[in-house]
Amino acid sequence: MADYDIAVAGAGAVGVCTALWAQMRGHRVLLADPNPPGSGTSYGNACTLATYACLPVNDPSVLTALPQLMFSRDSPLSLSYAHALRNPRWMLSFLANCRAAPSRRISAHLAELLSHADAGINPLIEAAGAQDLVVERGQLSVWSTAAAAEAATAGLERRRSLGVPWRELAPDEALEMEPGLRLPVKRAVHFHAARHLRDPLDFITRMHQAFTALGGTTLTAAVEAVSASDSGVALQAEGQSLTAGHAVIASGAFSGRITGAGTEQLPLGTERGYHLMFRDEAQRVTRPVGWSEAGFYAVPHAQGLRLTGTVEIAALDAPANPRRLAYLARKGAEMLGALPEPDSEWLGFRPTIPDSLPVIGRSPQSDRVIHAFGHQHIGLTLGGITGRLVADLAEGRQPNIDLAPYAADRAYA
Ligand SMILES: Cc1cc2nc3c(=O)[nH]c(=O)nc-3n(C[C@H](O)[C@H](O)[C@H](O)COP(=O)(O)OP(=O)(O)OC[C@H]3O[C@@H](n4cnc5c(N)ncnc54)[C@H](O)[C@@H]3O)c2cc1C
Incomplete structure (x- = not known):
């Protein structure tokens, strides 16, 4: 049996929302980041659920x-x-x-995700006791x-x-x-x-506390490489080797640096x-x-x-x-x-990503690796819904949104 059901690389808004959703669904979740939760780009933004x-x-x-x-x-x-x-x-x-046509198409795909943003984040606000x-x-x-x-x-x-x-x-x-x-x-x-x-940092900190209280594990280390097989994923993190049923790449702008995740070649x-x-x-x-x-x-x-x-x-x-x-x-x-x-x-x-759409979905290389990054100007807003979609994918459930526009192997321009 793998050490964890789901290992999430990156504890920004997207990674912490994802870890909390998965933990709330009863999975054994590892959240790995060399830095404190919420201290990256998710720390300094305009605070808006936009x-x-x-x-x-x-x-x-x-x-x-x-x-x-x-x-x-x-x-x-x-x-x-x-x-x-x-x-x-x-x-x-x-x-x-x-150009006009791609710009209109991108707006429609962003609007579709954004229409689910509140449904994705409200349960996390409640779980974190962050209504105030x-x-x-x-x-x-x-x-x-x-x-x-x-x-x-x-x-x-x-x-x-x-x-x-x-x-x-x-x-x-x-x-x-x-x-x-x-x-x-x-x-x-x-x-x-x-x-x-x-205060977005306070929000992410409280979500992380809720994750920990539910039994989630945090590892203070960078995930350097992942290697997927039919039965699971092996992760290398600063000298430690771990296994998980699924690995989620949620390392924001740094997601392309994790080798073996199918992210290196993405724009x-x-x-x-x-x-x-x-x-x-x-x-x-x-x-x-x-x-x-x-x-x-x-x-x-x-x-x-x-x-x-x-x-x-x-x-x-x-x-x-x-x-x-x-x-x-x-x-x-x-x-x-x-x-x-x-x-x-x-x-x-x-x-x-140059088409301003996030990458949310299974890696083209392996169903065991799930991508969750590229949220450009709206990652605080979309973290919750991304986390819920990732949990669906890891469980083999059909998400209630068509994820084709956000797939890693889409045409970018
Ligand atoms: C000026 C500004 C204003 C913004 N305003 C808003 C706004 O009002 N509303 C909104 O919705 N969005 C806003 N955004 C966008 C939003 O902040 C980002 O989309 C969001 O923070 C991205 O979250 P993330 O979790 O993907 O990345 P990050 O918050 O950057 O988190 C990534 C994490 O991954 C970790 N990491 C890196 N490499 C590894 C590795 N190898 N292994 C493990 N962990 C790793 C990092 O340490 C970091 O903690 C704004 C952004 C900026 C810059």
Whole structure:
């Protein structure tokens, strides 16, 4: 008999949700990570259960605005040319997916997963006793120029057609909801069904505690290699050998580094993102507020105001880019008025496949290895449903979502 029924590599939002779902279903689960649960990209995000976020970064507007987006000091998107040249496959595929037809197809597949997000995460919130961390005030998106406000219409209509509810607000109404805003609001939309977490790390820590209380095992080590046979999977983790019925690869942007998992050849890249924390400024906003043209959110986190977002396409091991942090500080002051020096800053790695869809499903090499990574901008939101789908797959149950669009062997562009 194998040491464990299911071994999960990676204790971010996706891995911990997966481990807890599997443990709640009565399996013997091992969760392996060299770092503390929730301390990776899942730590520093915009805290939003963003059930409305079905529009991928891959959008035709990126193609037309590319030179301006990349060269302007005020751009929410930046690109390392050296990195792009070293990764032409990822880059070309990402751009090909910005065309209108793929972009529409991706939105539909993201909307399908997002429509199950609450059903996937609510049982975990309950199991973790984390109801006090969940705030039901929706998300507010604002546009500060007439041109961008007008250009947003197509995307908002696409969301509506995919079942995402939103309400148009008059600028005065938006400023009444968020009196701390100092922007000239030209358009405002309230995604009222969205929720946010006061502190994603606290949430993941509590899920991990629930996992442990149910009998789950944690190993503080990196999984280096997996080797599947008909009867199970052997895992190598920093000198230790373990066996499991199934192995789940949920190591976020690092998932391609585990050998033998069928992940090495997949086009997994990263969209790097940043945050700044201002300890005593949490009251500046009362819900996550996204300044759409600027590509970042102001979020009322339990530890202070968090300005977070932007996209930087660069290597996993490149140092943090001070220009990106300066951008957040400058635009944050434009959005909310003068701010003190930040108390801390952070760089994180969104795991991104160039078609902005996650990989959820059995490895093409072996049914014993299950992939669960690539959740780009919405892994906190989709962790719960991913965990439930993975548990279904490990049990041989038919999931209630068609997983073909998220399969590892799909066409990427
Ligand atoms: C600026 C920013 C804002 C965001 N805002 C939101 C938001 O508001 N809402 C939302 O839903 N999403 C948001 N996201 C996206 C979200 O944070 C990610 O999609 C999510 O954190 C990915 O979770 P993960 O578990 O896949 O990866 P991670 O959280 O990175 O976890 C991966 C884990 O795997 C571990 N690991 C690595 N290699 C190995 C190995 N070999 N063996 C074992 N373990 C390993 C790492 O130590 C890490 O703990 C945001 C992201 C950024 C950067």
